Amino acid sequence: MKTRAAVLWGINQDWQVEEVEVDEPKEGELLVRWLAAGMCHSDEHVVTGDMVVPEDIRVAMGLPENFPMIGGHEGAGIVEAVGPGVSTLQVGDHVAASFIPACGRCSWCASGRTNQCDLGAAVFAPGQISDGTDRHRVGGKGIAMLAKLGTFAERTVIHESSAVKVAPNLPPTAVALVSCGVTTGFGSAVNRADIRPGDVVVVVGVGGVGINAVQGAKLAGAKVIVAVDPVEMKQKFALDLGATHAVASMEEAQPLVAELSVGVMADAVILTPGVMYGNLLAPALTLTAKGGTCVVTAVAPMTQMTADINLFELAMWQKEVRGVLFGAGNPRYDIPHLLGLYQAGQLKLDELVTQTYSLDQINQGYQDMRDGKNIRGVIVFD
Ligand SMILES: [Zn+2]
Ligand SMILES: [Zn+2]
Known part of the structure; x- marks a missing residue:
C-alpha cells in the first residue's frame, strides 16, 4: 500500500511530503489511518537536532542512521487492519497515539510508572517494536518513525502497545493534543x-x-x-x-x-x-x-x-x-481520564487549537510555531 507522509531527511531541513510504501501489519501491529496529528515542539527538537544523537557520537557508538524519518507523535486515528496476535484493539477502534509505548508487564509498568516503560527506551531507534525491522520505505530504503508512530502520515503501521483506545465520538484534534x-x-x-x-x-x-x-x-x-x-x-x-x-x-x-x-x-x-x-x-x-x-x-x-x-x-x-x-502520566489511564475532564467541560482543548493545517502545509505550520503565532497547530487529514 502507498501513503503520503512528511519525511525528514536530516537535521535543519524542511519536511518533505512524499509517497511512502507501507507493508501489512505483522505480529502485534496495527495499520492506523490518522485523522489528526498535533504539531508538537518535540518534532521541532528533532529538526533542530536537540533530540538527535550527534552524528560523530552516533558513528562512534555504531548506532543506526536516524534519517529518513516520518515525523509526528501526537495523533488520533482509526484502526484499519490488525496483524496476528493483536489482543487489545480491533478494526474500527478509535485510538490515541502514545509516544511512550506501554507493555503493561515490565517493572515500571507494573509499579504504575508506565511513562517509564522499558519499551520506551528504544523509541528513538529505527525499526518496529515487534522485530526491529521497517514497515515503511521510500525508494526501497527503510524509513524510521518518530517515537515509532509517524503520525505525520495518512497511514502508518504501529505496535498495539503504542495505541490507547478512546471513545469514537471525540474530536480528533482533542484526542491528538491529549496524546502528548x-x-x-x-x-x-x-x-x-x-x-x-x-x-x-x-x-x-x-x-x-x-x-x-x-x-x-x-x-x-x-x-x-x-x-x-x-x-x-x-x-x-x-x-x-x-x-x-x-x-x-x-x-x-x-x-x-x-x-x-x-x-x-x-x-x-x-x-x-x-x-x-x-x-x-x-x-x-x-x-x-x-x-x-x-x-x-x-x-x-x-x-x-x-x-x-x-x-x-x-x-x-x-x-x-x-x-x-509525559507529565508522569500513565497513557492508558491519563489519556482517557483527561478526555473525560474535557467532556465534562473542565479541561479546555478546542480552544488550544489556534490553527489547523493540511499535511502539505506542515512547513508553514512549523514556521507559525517558531514565530510564536500558535498555541497549538494541528494537521487535520481529509
Ligand atoms: Zn512496560
Ligand atoms: Zn509531543
Missing part, C-alpha cells in the same frame, strides 16, 4: 509538582505544554498562578484559561511572586519553555519557596550538561528539582 502535550503539561502540575489547594504556582512558558500546566494548577486548586511568557497573545490566553497573573519574564515575576506570597515565594515552579537551557534553572529556583518544587518539563539539547544552580540554597532551603516525562 496536554497530558505532559497537566501532569507536570498535578502529578509532579503535586499542587495542592491554595498553592502559589509559576508556569514559565505558556505554549502548547505550559498552558496545560496552568489548567492543571487551576483544577488542583492553586490560589495564585503566574504565567511567564514574552508573547503577549500567550499571556492573554493563559489568563483566559486560569492564570491569575501574567508577566513577560522570570525577572518580572520575582517581585510579583514575592508580594503575592508575602515573601514566601512559589510552592511550585514549572519550566515549560520551548527549549530548556541550563541558565533557566537559577532564576526558576529563586522563584521557588523554601521546601518548594521546581519541575523541569521542557526538553533541553541532548548535549546540555551544565546548569546554573545555587547549591547552598538547594540544600539549606530544602528545594527540590524534579524532571518529568
Whole structure:
C-alpha cells in the first residue's frame, strides 16, 4: 500500500511530503489511518537536532542512521487492519497515539510508572517494536518513525502497545493534543509538582505544554498562578484559561511572586519553555519557596550538561528539582481520564487549537510555531 507522509531527511531541513510504501501489519501491529496529528515542539527538537544523537557520537557508538524519518507523535486515528496476535484493539477502534509505548508487564509498568516503560527506551531507534525491522520505505530504503508512530502520515503501521483506545465520538484534534502535550503539561502540575489547594504556582512558558500546566494548577486548586511568557497573545490566553497573573519574564515575576506570597515565594515552579537551557534553572529556583518544587518539563539539547544552580540554597532551603516525562502520566489511564475532564467541560482543548493545517502545509505550520503565532497547530487529514 502507498501513503503520503512528511519525511525528514536530516537535521535543519524542511519536511518533505512524499509517497511512502507501507507493508501489512505483522505480529502485534496495527495499520492506523490518522485523522489528526498535533504539531508538537518535540518534532521541532528533532529538526533542530536537540533530540538527535550527534552524528560523530552516533558513528562512534555504531548506532543506526536516524534519517529518513516520518515525523509526528501526537495523533488520533482509526484502526484499519490488525496483524496476528493483536489482543487489545480491533478494526474500527478509535485510538490515541502514545509516544511512550506501554507493555503493561515490565517493572515500571507494573509499579504504575508506565511513562517509564522499558519499551520506551528504544523509541528513538529505527525499526518496529515487534522485530526491529521497517514497515515503511521510500525508494526501497527503510524509513524510521518518530517515537515509532509517524503520525505525520495518512497511514502508518504501529505496535498495539503504542495505541490507547478512546471513545469514537471525540474530536480528533482533542484526542491528538491529549496524546502528548496536554497530558505532559497537566501532569507536570498535578502529578509532579503535586499542587495542592491554595498553592502559589509559576508556569514559565505558556505554549502548547505550559498552558496545560496552568489548567492543571487551576483544577488542583492553586490560589495564585503566574504565567511567564514574552508573547503577549500567550499571556492573554493563559489568563483566559486560569492564570491569575501574567508577566513577560522570570525577572518580572520575582517581585510579583514575592508580594503575592508575602515573601514566601512559589510552592511550585514549572519550566515549560520551548527549549530548556541550563541558565533557566537559577532564576526558576529563586522563584521557588523554601521546601518548594521546581519541575523541569521542557526538553533541553541532548548535549546540555551544565546548569546554573545555587547549591547552598538547594540544600539549606530544602528545594527540590524534579524532571518529568509525559507529565508522569500513565497513557492508558491519563489519556482517557483527561478526555473525560474535557467532556465534562473542565479541561479546555478546542480552544488550544489556534490553527489547523493540511499535511502539505506542515512547513508553514512549523514556521507559525517558531514565530510564536500558535498555541497549538494541528494537521487535520481529509
Ligand atoms: Zn512496560
Ligand atoms: Zn509531543
